[in-house]
Amino acid sequence: MESFPAYEKLRELIRLAREEDLGGDDVTSRLIVPEETVGVGTLVQKEVGIVCGLPIVEMICRTYDERLRVEQIPGFHMEIIEGRMSDARLTPLLRVARPLRFAALG
Numbered sequence: 001m002e003s004f005p006a007y008e009k010l011r012e013l014i015r016l017a018r019e020e021d022l023g024g025d026d027v028t029s030r031l032i033v034p035e036e037t038v039g040v041g042t043l044v045q046k047e048v049g050i051v052c053g054l055p056i057v058e059m060i061c062r063t064y065d066e067r068l069r070v071e072q073i074p075g076f077h078m079e080i081i082e083g084r085m086s087d088a089r090l091t092p093l094l095r096v097a098r099p100l101r102f103a104a105l106g
Helices: 007-022 027-032 054-064
Strands: 038-045 069-072 091-099
Touching: 007 054, 054 069, 054 091
Parallel strands: none
Antiparallel strands: 038 091, 069 091
């Protein structure tokens, strides 16, 4: 199986995508979301299929906001499932935690 390119090779592409997605300051969240509020999202496999792209999730999170934390689900091993067929349904794959207020682009 071919491995993902190194973070250094993808960083600029991810940064450009972030700039296009967010533009500048997120005025709405800055005004209504308390700075210390933290959110957690779980990436879930919902159907039978091949799980691909998990290694790049952390690269994207690191580029979008250094406060984003990618956590593996206890008992889940990314290197075992990446690129392989899985017949599991509703399987949590990764968790991402971060302050809900995005940092300004820098």
